[in-house]
Amino acid sequence: xxxxxxxxxxxxxxxxxxxxxxxxxxxxxxxxxxxxxxxxxxxxxxxxxxxxxxxxxxxxxxxxxxxxxxxxxxxxxxxxxxxxxxxxxxxxxxxxxxxxxxxxxxxxxxxxxxxxxxxxxxxxxxxxxxxxxxxxxxxxxxxxxxxxxxxxxxxxxxxxxxxxxxxxxxxxxxxxxxxxxxxxxxxxxxxxxxxxxxxxxxxxxxxxxxxxxxxxxxxxxxxxxxxxxxxxxxxxxxxxxxxxxxxxxxxxxxxxxxxxxxxxxxxxxxxxxxxxxxxxxxxxxxxxxxxxxxxxxxxxxxxxxxxxxxxxxxxxxxxxxxxxxxxxxxxxxxxxxxxxxxxxxxxxxxxxxxxxxxxxxxxxxxxxxxxxxxxxxxxxxxxxxxxxxxxxxxxxxxxxxxxxxxxxxxxxxxxxxxxxxxxxxxxxxxxxxxxxxxxxxxxxxxxxxxxxxxxxxxxxxxxxxxxxxxxxxxxxxxxxxxxxxxxxxxxxxxxxxxx
Amino acid sequence: xxxxxxxxxxxxxxxxxxxxxxxxxxxxxxxxxxxxxxxxxxxxxxxxxxxxxxxxxxxxxxxxxxxxxxxxxxxxxxxxxxxxxxxxxxxxxxxxxxxxxxxxxxxxxxxxxxxxxxxxxxxxxxxxxxxxxxxxxxxxxxxxxxxxxxxxxxxxxxxxxxxxxxxxxxxxxxxxxxxxxxxxxxxxxxxxxxxxxxxxxxxxxxxxxxxxxxxxxxxxxxxxxxxxxxxxxxxxxxxxxxxxxxxxxxxxxxxxxxxxxxxxxxxxxxxxxxxxxxxxxxxxxxxxxxxxxxxxxxxxxxxxxxxxxxxxxxxxxxxxxxxxxxxxxxxxxxxxxxxxxxxxxxxxxxxxxxxxxxxxxxxxxxxxxxxxxxxxxxxxxxxxxxxxxxxxxxxxxxxxxxxxxxxxxxxxxxxxxxxxxxxxxxxxxxxxxxxxxxxxxxxxxxxxxxxxxxxxxxxxxxxxxxxxxxxxxxxxxxxxxxxxxxxxxxxxxxxxxxx
Numbered sequence: 001x002x003x004x005x006x007x008x009x010x011x012x013x014x015x016x017x018x019x020x021x022x023x024x025x026x027x028x029x030x031x032x033x034x035x036x037x038x039x040x041x042x043x044x045x046x047x048x049x050x051x052x053x054x055x056x057x058x059x060x061x062x063x064x065x066x067x068x069x070x071x072x073x074x075x076x077x078x079x080x081x082x083x084x085x086x087x088x089x090x091x092x093x094x095x096x097x098x099x100x101x102x103x104x105x106x107x108x109x110x111x112x113x114x115x116x117x118x119x120x121x122x123x124x125x126x127x128x129x130x131x132x133x134x135x136x137x138x139x140x141x142x143x144x145x146x147x148x149x150x151x152x153x154x155x156x157x158x159x160x161x162x163x164x165x166x167x168x169x170x171x172x173x174x175x176x177x178x179x180x181x182x183x184x185x186x187x188x189x190x191x192x193x194x195x196x197x198x199x200x201x202x203x204x205x206x207x208x209x210x211x212x213x214x215x216x217x218x219x220x221x222x223x224x225x226x227x228x229x230x231x232x233x234x235x236x237x238x239x240x241x242x243x244x245x246x247x248x249x250x251x252x253x254x255x256x257x258x259x260x261x262x263x264x265x266x267x268x269x270x271x272x273x274x275x276x277x278x279x280x281x282x283x284x285x286x287x288x289x290x291x292x293x294x295x296x297x298x299x300x301x302x303x304x305x306x307x308x309x310x311x312x313x314x315x316x317x318x319x320x321x322x323x324x325x326x327x328x329x330x331x332x333x334x335x336x337x338x339x340x341x342x343x344x345x346x347x348x349x350x351x352x353x354x355x356x357x358x359x360x361x362x363x364x365x366x367x368x369x370x371x372x373x374x375x376x377x378x379x380x381x382x383x384x385x386x387x388x389x390x391x392x393x394x395x396x397x398x399x400x401x402x403x404x405x406x407x408x409x410x411x412x413x414x415x416x417x418x419x420x421x422x423x424x425x426x427x428x429x430x431x432x433x434x435x436x437x438x439x440x441x442x443x444x445x446x447x448x449x450x451x452x453x454x455x456x457x458x459x460x461x462x463x464x465x466x467x468x469x470x471x472x473x474x475x476x477x478x479x480x481x482x483x484x485x486x487x488x489x490x491x492x493x494x495x496x497x498x499x
Numbered sequence: 500x501x502x503x504x505x506x507x508x509x510x511x512x513x514x515x516x517x518x519x520x521x522x523x524x525x526x527x528x529x530x531x532x533x534x535x536x537x538x539x540x541x542x543x544x545x546x547x548x549x550x551x552x553x554x555x556x557x558x559x560x561x562x563x564x565x566x567x568x569x570x571x572x573x574x575x576x577x578x579x580x581x582x583x584x585x586x587x588x589x590x591x592x593x594x595x596x597x598x599x600x601x602x603x604x605x606x607x608x609x610x611x612x613x614x615x616x617x618x619x620x621x622x623x624x625x626x627x628x629x630x631x632x633x634x635x636x637x638x639x640x641x642x643x644x645x646x647x648x649x650x651x652x653x654x655x656x657x658x659x660x661x662x663x664x665x666x667x668x669x670x671x672x673x674x675x676x677x678x679x680x681x682x683x684x685x686x687x688x689x690x691x692x693x694x695x696x697x698x699x700x701x702x703x704x705x706x707x708x709x710x711x712x713x714x715x716x717x718x719x720x721x722x723x724x725x726x727x728x729x730x731x732x733x734x735x736x737x738x739x740x741x742x743x744x745x746x747x748x749x750x751x752x753x754x755x756x757x758x759x760x761x762x763x764x765x766x767x768x769x770x771x772x773x774x775x776x777x778x779x780x781x782x783x784x785x786x787x788x789x790x791x792x793x794x795x796x797x798x799x800x801x802x803x804x805x806x807x808x809x810x811x812x813x814x815x816x817x818x819x820x821x822x823x824x825x826x827x828x829x830x831x832x833x834x835x836x837x838x839x840x841x842x843x844x845x846x847x848x849x850x851x852x853x854x855x856x857x858x859x860x861x862x863x864x865x866x867x868x869x870x871x872x873x874x875x876x877x878x879x880x881x882x883x884x885x886x887x888x889x890x891x892x893x894x895x896x897x898x899x900x901x902x903x904x905x906x907x908x909x910x911x912x913x914x915x916x917x918x919x920x921x922x923x924x925x926x927x928x929x930x931x932x933x934x935x936x937x938x939x940x941x942x943x944x945x946x947x948x949x950x951x952x953x954x955x956x957x958x959x960x961x962x963x964x965x966x967x968x969x970x971x972x973x974x975x976x977x978x979x980x981x982x983x984x985x986x987x988x989x990x991x992x993x994x995x996x997x998x
Contacts, residue, residue, distance in 0.1 A: 033537045036866065039907055040533075046909055050916060061924045082924070137950060234924035264927050268937035270907050272915035305939050306929070312947040318903035319939045326907055346945060348953045351960035352892055353945055355854030360899070363862045367535065381950055393851055400859075404817035408538055408769050408825055410545055416771035417549060425560045425581070425733035428763050430805070438767035440804050440818045446845060446852055448811040451636060451880055454847045461850035 024156045028112050029119040029373075032407035035332075036367040038325040044333050047326065050275030051282065052087040054234070059084035060283045064238040066245065070290045085283065091334075093286035099335045100371070101253055101296035103160075104223050106212050107189035107480065112159050114225070114253070114298070114371050115337035121376045121398055122160035122193060123152045124386045125227065128167045131349070131380060131387035133467050140166035140386070145183050148378075150477045151391060151470060153188035157398035158376050160225075161185075163193025166386050177201040178494045181208050185490065189480040194226035194252065199242035202226070204497055206250050211489050222253050222296055225372070227339075229302075230258035230280045232265035241284075248288035248295040255339040255372060256281045256288075257300030261313050262323065264306040270322040277301050278330055285336070298372055300339035301327040303361075304382075315344035315382055316357030321364040328368035340370035343394055344379040350390045350463030354380060358394065366401045389466030392473070396443050403441045445469055523655045527611050528618040528872075531906035534831075535866040537824040543832050546825065549774030550781065551586040553733070558583035559782045563737040565744065569789045584782065590833075592785035598834045599870070600752055600795035602659075603722050605711050606688035606979065611658050613724070613752070613797070613870050614836035620875045620897055621659035621692060622651045623885045624726065627666045630848070630879060630886035632966050639665035639885070644682050647877075649976045650890060650969060652687035656897035657875050659724075660684075662692025665885050676700040677993045680707050684989065688979040693725035693751065698741035701725070703996055705749050710988050721752050721795055724871065726838075728801075729757035729779045731764035740783075747787035747794040754838040754871060755780045756799030760812050761822065763805040769821040776800050777829055784835070797871055799838030800826040802860075803881075814843035814881055815856030820863040827867035839869035842893055843878040849889045849962030853879060857893065865900045888965030891972070895942050902940045944968055 054060075061081045062068055071078055074093070076085040100115025112120045130140045148165040152158050161184040171179050177195035184192045185208070192209070195201045205226075210218040217223075226247050228240040236244075247254050258280040260266040266273040278299075285297040303323040307314045314320070324340055331338030342365050345357035365373050377394025378386045412434070419434045429435045445465045447454055454460075460468075553559075560580045561567060570577055573592070575584040599614025611619045629639045647664040651657050660683040670678050676694035683691045684707070691708070694700045704725075709717040716722075725746050727739040735743075746753050757779040759765040765772040777798070784796040802822040803812045813819070823839055830837030841864050844856035864872050876893025877885040911933070918933045928934045944964045946953055953959075959967075 034535075034539075036533075036535045038532045043907060043909060046912060050912060053916060054919060058920055058923060231925065233919065233922065233926070233928075263934050263937055263939055264929050267915045267918050267928050267931075268934040268939055269911065269915045271909055271912055272919065275915070276919055307941050307945070307947050308934070308937055308939070309941055309943075310948055311929075312949075314942075314945065314947050317940050317942065318899045321903055322907055346947045347961065348946060348950050349958070349960055350851050351962065352849050352851065352854040352889065352965075353942075353961035355851040356858065356892070356896060356961075357945070359855065359858035359862070363858070367866075382947070384950070390851065393855070397855060400817045404820055408542060408821055410542060410770055412768065413545060413549060413770055416766045416768045416774075417552060419766050420553060420732065420771065420775055421557055423732060424557060426730065427732070429732075429766050430763050430810075432766075435762050435767040435807070438762055438807055440762055440767050440807070441816050442806050442808055443813075443816065443852075444808070446806070446813065446856070447847060448806050448813050448845045448881070449809055450811075451847050451883070459848070461848055462846065462852035462855075463850065466851075 023154050025110065026156050026402055028159060029402060029405055030117055031405040033405060035369045036325065037329060038322060039329060044329050047271060047275055047278070047330060048333060050271070051278035054276060054279035055085050055090055055283055056087060058234065060234045060236065060280055062236050062241060064241050067236070067241050067287060070287050073290050083283065090282060090286050093289040094282055094334055094336065096289040096293045097285060097297045097336050098294060100337060101222050103191045103225055103253060104213065104221050105189060105191040106185065110190045112191060119371045119373060120159035121157055121342065121373045123148065123158055123162055123165045123376050124379045125375055126164045126167060127379060127384055127386045128169055129381070129385040130166055131385050133388050133470065137385055139169040141170045142168035142179055142183070145180065146187055147474060148386065148391065149183050149187035151473055153190065153480065154473055154477060155395040155398070157395065157402045159190060161188035161190040161192055174499045177204060178497055181205050182490055182494060185212060186482065186487070187479070192224050194224035194247060196226050196228050196240065196243035198239060199246055202243040202246040206246065206252065208490060208493060211493060212486065219250050222251060225253040225255065227255045227257060227374070230284065232258045232260045232280060233276050234280055236284055244284060244288060245291055248291045251292060251295050253296040253298065254288070255298040255300040256284045257302060257339060259302060260304065262305040262319060263308055270319055270326060273323050274326045274330060277327070282334070298337040298339045299331045299334070302341055303327070313382055314346050316346060316360035318360065321360050324364040325368050328370055332369060337371040338369070339372040339374060340365035340368065341375050342373045343377055344375050344383045346382050348381050350387055350466070354390060362397060362401065366405065387463070388470045389463035392466035392469040393445060393462050396445055400441055400443065409439070522653050524609065525655045525901055527658060528901060528904055529616055530868070530904040532904060534868045535824065536828060537821060538828060543828050546770060546774050546777070546829060547832060549771070550777035553775060553778035554584050554589055554782055555586060557733065559733040559735065559779055561735050561740060563740050566735070566740050566786060569786050572789050582782065589781060589785050592788040593781055593833055593835065595788040595792045596784060596796045596835050597793060599836060600721050602690045602724055602752060603712065603720050604688055604690040605684065609689045611690060618870045618872060619658035620656055620841065620872045622647065622657055622661055622664045622875050623878045624874055625663045625666060626878060626883055626885045627668055628880070628884040629665055630884050632887050632969065636884055638668040640669045641667035641678055641682070643667070644679065645686055646973060647885065647890065648682050648686035650972055652689065652979065653972055653976060654894045654897070656894065656901045658689060660687035660689040660691055673998045676703060677996055680704050681989055681993060684711060685981065685986070686978065691723050693723035693746060695725050695727050695739065695742035697738060698745055701742040701745040705745065705751065707989060707992060710992060711985065718749055721750060724752040724754065726754045726756060726873070729783065731757045731759045731779060732775050733779055735783055743783060743787060744790055747790045750791060750794055752795040752797065753787070754797040754799040755783045756801060756838060758801060759803065761804040761818060762807055769818055769825060772822050773825045773829060776826070781833070797836045797838045798830045798833070801840055802826070812881055814845050815859035817859065820859050823863040824867050827869055831868060836870040837868070838871040838873060839864035839867065840874050841872045842876055843874050843882045845881050847880050849886055849965070853889060861896060861900065865904065886962065887969045888962035891965035891968040892944060892961050895944055899940055899942065908938070
């Protein structure tokens with residue numbers, strides 16, 4: 001990354017343009033282009049049959065007694081912690097999951113629908129490190145989390161607040177969930193992602209939501225969506241199951257996302273990976289419907305692969321893209337909302353690889369019909385680090401996809417023809433009123449001027465430009481209004497529950 | 500870009516892996532996934548009608564008398580240089596264009612089909628500058644062109660040689676085409692891109708091809724594909740028309756590609772841009788069928804936009820992606836092969852923006868059904884510069900797309916199920932024979948190991964890794980065999996024709 005401080009003289013105009021960009025909040029994505037498919041109905045049915053044979057013939061381990069008790073209320077075959085279930089019975093439970101749900105925000109204008117053609121974007125998740133504004137990679141702090149909540153709040157195409165955008169490592173782990181939830185509520189008014197690292201932390205999250213929304217509203221409506229992972233292949237551990245059960249019981253949404261890594265925790269096969277992941281996810285999702293029929297659940301896939309030349313997990317590859325597309329087709333087959341990963345780079349810095357890695361997640365997730373798009377921007381190092389600069393550059397990519405998914409615009413076709421006729425051969429359209437009202441997309445951090453201008457302006461790379469933009473945004477950030485009594489009640493809860 | 504020389508100690512393993520990667524030549528892309536669409540039949544017919552109204556009501560300027568003479572053999576309405584033509588007549592000419600053609604290489608193993616579900620990738624085109632191995636941007640030389648021909652020859656997923664990968668600025672312009680054609684023939688045995696900058700230079704190209712293939716073969720078969728641009732809106736100049744006529748007369752393929760920049764040379768509308776560009780391209784393509792019925796022609800679109808905040812042309816945006824998808828749908832409607840641009844970054848260096856810009860071309864071009872994919876890799880600064888490092892990183896992206904377009908693999912589904920059954924819950928697949936035979940894709944320049952390892956290895960960014968890879972490849976490059984007499988005949992021709 002070029003140092004952001006040096007030779008800034010010539011880039012004033014550019015930085016002013018960045019500073020003056022208006023903050024808008026876009027509604028959920030409702031794509032107006034066809035859903036992209038990588039296989040046909042026959043392929044979908046082959047994967048379905050694969051998944052069902054896994055649930056029937058191999059089964060899945062549920063490592064706590066409470067879950068096994070749930071399964072006893074079904075016709076599942078239980079042997080210790082191993083549960084097998086016939087496809088008819090499994091699918092009857094899955095059918096109870098709503099195809100979409102409303103996730104309420106403390107500001108009703110930010111409330112979103114998830115599913116049934118509505119998609120939302122959520123921020124980075126769970127990184128212990130930041131790549132900071134000086135390009136230094138260090139442990140994340142509560143200040144970083146708050147900063148990222150602020151930036152995220154201002155991002156037009158991000159619909160959801162954290163959650164654990166980064167882990168505030170300076171807060172003791174037993175209190176961290178309280179501060180993360182408060183950070184999301186305080187610095188944003190977008191919907192909130194819940195905590196899952198222990199039963200009582202899930203319960204604390206729900207209690208804080210009750211303070212915000214009132215007891216009754218918070219139990220009968222969805223005010224959090226959380227993310228739980230299986231230990232693929234085919235194992236659900238007690239911690240994750242505890243969080244899943246708490247949230248399901250309270251009608252809170254959960255993204256049920258096996259932590260698949262093709263070639264390690266799932267087979268070295270895209271089709272096989274989706275088959276195994278489906279079996280794991282569908283079984284956990286089905287179990288929630290025993291606890292609370294109709295509780296909103298999403299089928300999720302992280303779609304990593306292991307690079308067999310190094311043994312390292314890789315985000316962003318043609319195979320993860322294929323898994324993403326196939327998973328989406330399966331979610332539509334089962335009529336459940338689908339969570340996909342947008343943007344996790346394996347790269348360590350904001351280089352070409354970082355963007356290429358990201359695009360292997362962004363394009364497939366955006367072009368399929370995924371409903372909850374996690375990790376909207378900024379993640380490096382396979383999700384271990386969030387970069388400030390990359391976060392800002394990625395936000396613009398989200399805006400670009402939002403624009404793209406609106407599809408081609410036929411509305412003004414007659415007006416455009418008249419403009420072409422008026423201009424005629426050999427002239428240009430720059431001065432036409434239609435051009436001045438252009439809706440064509442502009443990346444505000446993209447350097448599209450001359451090399452010479454770039455040189456004079458200090459040869460900033462796009463990560464450095466992103467850092468400058470983060471600084472500008474933090475300067476002009478405004479706290480969304482929150483009732484003082486509510487704020488005090490939340491802080492009081494944190495004080496009482498802190499250990 | 501990090502300096503490539505420093506602290507290389509720890510990256511030995513990585514560099515060895517890069518050096519030992521086998522060189523393979525992939526056949527044409529035959530995509531096994533559905534074609535992605537952004538509109539339906541109704542949208543296609545609206546754009547068709549727009550384009551036809553342009554040819555009928557507005558017309559196009561053909562700025563030379565010879566072309567006007569061609570048009571006199573049709574029922575076109577001619578007024579000076581302005582030509583208008585009724586849709587029925589235009590389409591009757593377009594119908595004579597073959598939906599695919601065979602482009603012969605001097606090595607028959609590299610001969611390709613273009614169209615009818617076959618797609619080929621060609622390299623960068625026409626850049627006067629290189630970003631060299633030291634990260635310096637300077638004028639390109641013949642040595643750079645030869646180097647890039649060598650690298651291009653070794654790239655698995657690139658099917659075509661240059662052409663003017665870069666402009667060898669050290670060679671006088673009147674002789675440059677001779678050396679460019681020789682460079683492609685000498686350092687590669689892949690099919691050749693022709694010269695278009697003057698009538699006699701096109702004729703020289705064909706004469707050199709006659710030396711390689713023999714007179715009769717070179718006139719009855721397609722041994723070059725060339726690229727000509729209109730001066731949008733709706734003007735074809737004499738130079739471009741001269742080259743077009745020479746190639747058409749000799750049954751050589753031409754990509755007829757209006758140089759559209761939405762908001763400047765075409766309207767600030769994706770739909771309108773495609774409509775205008777179609778009118779321009781279809782009229783020039785139709786004219787070639789008067790000269791030689793059945794001459795292979797491709798409909799091409801560069802799909803740039805002008806950023807109205809700076810007035811600068813932008814490659815790689817959601818609007819260029821939309822134009823790309825729409826153009827492809829139109830090419831399929833007219834049943835003509837389609838040329839798209841893969842990968843041109845507006846960025847000045849190999850940063851995140853460079854890769855993001857590129858992906859807005861790569862994904863649309865690869866996911867639609869484009870048949871000739873120009874600018875396979877390395878272009879920066881809106882096509883003014885080719886970067887050595889980016890070229891190598893982009894080659895891997897091409898390989899990744901090649902892999903992706905093979906679609907999901909259902910062939911081993913039974914074997915995969917048995918592996919899952921054998922491994923069972925809670926274990927891993929790393930040691931399984933199926934995993935060891937994995938066909939999952941690996942980016943050989945992607946850093947997927949730990950941050951600490953990256954730090955020890957010198958914190959190389961991906962552009963620096965690409966430069967190292969270029970150096971390795973050039974060391975192990977082997978000249979493809981060429982008959983000594985042929986080489987002498989080509990050099991003799993160049994000597995005779997040089998001014």
